[in-house]
Amino acid sequence: MAKDAPPRWDRRMQQRLARGEAAALGELYDRFASLVHSLAHRVLGEDSAADQITREVFGYVWENPDAYDPKQGSMRSWVAKLTQRQAVLRLRQSEAAQYARDGGSTEELEAKVLRATAAARADYIVTSMPAPLRQALELAYHQRRDYRQAAADLSISEDEARRRLRLGLQLLSTANTRPAEGSSPPGYGRAL
Numbered sequence: 001m002a003k004d005a006p007p008r009w010d011r012r013m014q015q016r017l018a019r020g021e022a023a024a025l026g027e028l029y030d031r032f033a034s035l036v037h038s039l040a041h042r043v044l045g046e047d048s049a050a051d052q053i054t055r056e057v058f059g060y061v062w063e064n065p066d067a068y069d070p071k072q073g074s075m076r077s078w079v080a081k082l083t084q085r086q087a088v089l090r091l092r093q094s095e096a097a098q099y100a101r102d103g104g105s106t107e108e109l110e111a112k113v114l115r116a117t118a119a120a121r122a123d124y125i126v127t128s129m130p131a132p133l134r135q136a137l138e139l140a141y142h143q144r145r146d147y148r149q150a151a152a153d154l155s156i157s158e159d160e161a162r163r164r165l166r167l168g169l170q171l172l173s174t175a176n177t178r179p180a181e182g183s184s185p186p187g188y189g190r191a192l
Helices: 008-018 022-044 047-063 075-102 106-128 131-141 147-154 158-176
Strands: none
Touching (some): 008 022, 008 075, 022 075, 047 075, 075 106, 106 131, 131 147, 131 158, 147 158
């Protein structure tokens, strides 16, 4: 969802990057490097490939700070989208040659890419959701608590626990949806 006014930190960061402040890149890296690396690793499954994607994404951000459009969302979302697109592109490139050698079909390749993309989106959604929703989901899925037990553990009403679980699951359900072709906002769909 686009907001009318992006957070001040995002605007200031973009301005600092546009001025060429190396300290801004360091701050951005400190803030988002683990996100970028984990998303890339989730798609590619290799540390070395995730390291390379991390370098490419931050290099792109450094060279193209004006590609970020604050009206389209947060800088965190933009960086995550850049990471996802670059990692999927790398996965397609590396797997296409292997599928051609092994006689695999393009449908199998696309299915693998879609699974990796959905997993990365789900990871991003969980880490980005508000803490109360994330806590309720973690209790339900990692600790196998029902909504009544989650309510007791979180010291909230059962209705509130059900609401948090429902909202968290609704957010997670969007991980498997594919955006319509051409629906990417300007600057968000360009290859690195």
